[in-house]
Amino acid sequence: MTLADLAPVIAATWPPASTRAAGAFTVAEGAGGGQRVSAARLADPAATDASEADIDAALAALADLGQPPLFMVLDHQAPLDARLAGRGLTLRDETQAMVMPAADLAAPPPPVTCFSTWPPLAIQAEIWAAGGIGPGRLAVMDRAKGPKMSFFGRTDDKPAGTAFAAIHDGVAMLHALEVLPAHRRKGLAATMMRAAADWARGAGAGTVAVLVTSGNRPARGLYASLGFRSVGQYHYRSQTP
Template identity: 50%
Template sequence: MMDNRPTDDRLFATINATWPAAATVKAGPWLLREGRGGGKRVSAASAFGDWQEDDISAAEKAMQLMGQTPLFTLRPEDGKLDETLAEMGYTAVDATVIRLVRARDLTDRPLPRVCAFTIWEPLAIMREIWEVGGIGEARQAIMERVSVPKTGIFGRVSDSPGGTAFCAIHDGICMLHALEILPHQRKKGLGGWMMRAAAFWAVANGAEWLAILVTKGNVGGNALYASLGMEIVGEYHYRMLPQREEA
């Protein structure tokens, strides 16, 4: 295991800082997030205090007023809330792990020439690649509102555009998000080189660690990150209230 690795609280603070909700509000025992179409990570409520079942109903109403389906994020210590939501009919979705490596460990090889570049603002082709991967305007808006050090990564392979990613640094941790490789450019090693490009940028900007979030079901992604020595150091999942069909 890695010595002196960041605590879970530090890792989750980095998630919030490097992929922030449009707005947050503390209400009772909850931190409520307004996602504005940016996906689960920026829309889910999380508990930070003691709660009662009536508090869940209040959180549901608040999220519905935001125009959002009731959704909670659950860390391992949220076992009781997880059980209660399951009993209320909430469905578990998107079990996710946090993978981590010392950034300098991925700077042991020089990047191939004209392989991966760090750049901000994103080039038009980077935005197009994100769009192909389902990372549209609402998720790209998340990147724009990040206030900590950040960059995009543009990857090339076979003498043509291949992929893109976003990363940002908080509290000594560089977290990479939105890694997308064009379908016809996959299985050429580009993902690994883009992770290494992120590591070089992280070290140059004072970060000790490189982290990424990946769903447990993403077999290819987990294999790549494991091959780079990125260990699983945390996890979370969501519970979502299924939308009822109108009669």
């Protein structure tokens, strides 16, 4: 599996409010859901470049949506990256895409540690909000089609964590894993990951995938310790804040 293979999974499991074609790009309407659902990206994930006219069309479409210039660039799209850099768009948020077989990760959670539920509980929304995941991102979860599930984690008899997963084309992608600071380093994140993989395997997914910013060393360490391997990275090009 390559990052280009995973790109449709990213788009389907964390979908924008709407999309429109603009030259060689697909331009997304984010509706407050964050960068991943607000960026323009090449419509063909295997492509490496676009024309200056295509970039102009994408910029115009973003402006029409009231959104600033923002492009997602996959690691094999160096020619496009150079064009965007030449226009003064700055690099931000390098992100690793990591995968592993669901069967290698799946395990039922110990009693009363992790519960699968859809829709998410109100307490899960509170935990997400504490981690900066607000209504716009919860709306992204609601929009996801196909099999999906949230996971509610508990430690010390207290609400402690939450996560979301959705499946596309046999791949379950985990998003928005959040553990409250007071309950970190107790193994809950790993328990929730294994529970999510167990659900995913039962729902027909053969692979589990995650996205993690390169600067998030604790999360990268967790995923590596569980057996995830990187299949590539992407980043954004945007106006300097």
